[in-house]
Amino acid sequence: MEDESSLTKRYRNRLDNAANYAEIWEIVKDTVEFALHRRRSGMLLFLDDLPIQLGAYHPLGTNNIVLNRVLVQIVETAGEPRKVANALIYNLLVHEYLHALGEISEVAVRETVVKVAETCFGKDHIAAQAAVKSPWTLLKGIPLEAVNVPRRVMEIVKDFEKTDRYVV
Numbered sequence: 001m002e003d004e005s006s007l008t009k010r011y012r013n014r015l016d017n018a019a020n021y022a023e024i025w026e027i028v029k030d031t032v033e034f035a036l037h038r039r040r041s042g043m044l045l046f047l048d049d050l051p052i053q054l055g056a057y058h059p060l061g062t063n064n065i066v067l068n069r070v071l072v073q074i075v076e077t078a079g080e081p082r083k084v085a086n087a088l089i090y091n092l093l094v095h096e097y098l099h100a101l102g103e104i105s106e107v108a109v110r111e112t113v114v115k116v117a118e119t120c121f122g123k124d125h126i127a128a129q130a131a132v133k134s135p136w137t138l139l140k141g142i143p144l145e146a147v148n149v150p151r152r153v154m155e156i157v158k159d160f161e162k163t164d165r166y167v168v
C-alpha cells in the first residue's frame with residue numbers, strides 16, 4: 001500500500017515535470033480517476049488560438065476539449081517556470097474534463113477541481129492553490145494585452161490512451 005504522502009509526491013512530480021500537453025492530459029484523467037473513481041475515454045484534446053479571456057472549452061455533446069494555446073504560450077514567454085505553466089494547463093483541462101463527465105454547474109465543477117487537486121497534489125501545491133483561488137491568478141503580473149499572436153491552425157494532441165483499443 002502506498003501512503004498518502006508518497007502518492008501526492010508522485011502526482012506532484014508528474015505534473016511539475018510534465019514535458020508536453022499529452023502528459024498533462026494523462027495526469028488530468030489519472031487524478032480524476034483517483035479522486036472521483038470516474039474516467040471517460042475517447043476524449044480528444046485540441047489546441048487552438050482563442051481570445052485571451054477564454055482558457056479552454058468543451059463543446060457540449062462532443063468528445064472534444066479545446067485548450068487556448070495562446071494563453072499557455074504567454075506564460076511560457078513570460079519566463080515563468082514550467083510548473084506554473086503546467087499548473088495552469090492542468091487547471092483549465094481538468095475543469096473542462098469534469099464538464100465532459102457530465103457536471104454542468106460551474107460552481108460544482110470549481111469545487112470538484114479543488115477536491116481533485118488537493119487530494120492528489122496536496123493543499124500547498126501550486127495547482128491546488130490555483131484551483132482554490134482561480135487559475136487566472138497564475139497569470140497575475142503577466143501583461144496579456146500586449147500579446148499579439150497570429151492565428152494558427154488548430155492542432156490535435158496525440159493521446160497515449162490505449163484503454164479503448166482492442167487487439168482483434
Ligand SMILES: [Zn+2]
Pocket residue numbers: 095099106109
Ligand atoms: Zn466551466
